Amino acid sequence: MLAKLNASFTRVTDHPDFGKLLLRLTFGILILFHGVAKMENGVGWIAKMLEAHGLPGFIAYGAYIGEVIAPVLIILGIFTRPAALVMSFNLVIAVLLVVGGKFFTVTEVGAWGLEGEAMYFFGGLVIMFLGSGRYSVVSNPALR
Structure with a gap:
């Protein structure tokens, strides 16, 4: 009966x-919410963190690629796999720069300190491996 129901x-x-x-x-x-916040408030604070690590500050503008352009492409189903990889890479950089100190922490409710970041990172990888599917704004599979 359970098999039939399933x-x-x-x-x-x-x-x-x-x-x-x-x-x-x-x-x-x-x-994209994160990207909109960066568009409203700028990426100067990211540039300062990069410079503190000896990296050029202009790299901070890459946040716009990872948090605005890549998510829009993912939403539309255009170049979905590379866009998802870019989104996941962006999360790795964000963790290394901003919240890396939470790697070995647990929150008050028992969640891993990097739970949200990990969810976005692995979600991006899942999207990369699955692709867009047939629901996309482009009909050419080579562009999905």
């Missing part, structure tokens, strides 16, 4: 392309 549920919910779209929209929109 088979029925699977038939109703078997929509992998819709799942890919939902995943892309969720992660793309949520990261």
Whole structure:
């Protein structure tokens, strides 16, 4: 009986392309909020952190690529795999610069200190490996 119920549920919910779209929209929109904040407030604070590590400050403008351009591409389903890789790479840099000290911490509610960052990082990797699916603003699969 459970197997029959599971088979029925699977038939109703078997929509992998819709799942890919939902995943892309969720992660793309949520990261885009970070990018909009950077557009409103600038990336000067990131440039100062980079310079403190001996790196050129202009690299901070890469945050716009990782938090604005890449998420928009992911949302639209254009160059989804490379955009997702860029988004994940952006998270690695953010962790190294901003919150790396939380690597071995646990919050008051028992969550890992880098739980949100890890979710975005691995979500980007999942999107990279899955691709856009068929729901995209471009019909050419080579551009998805």
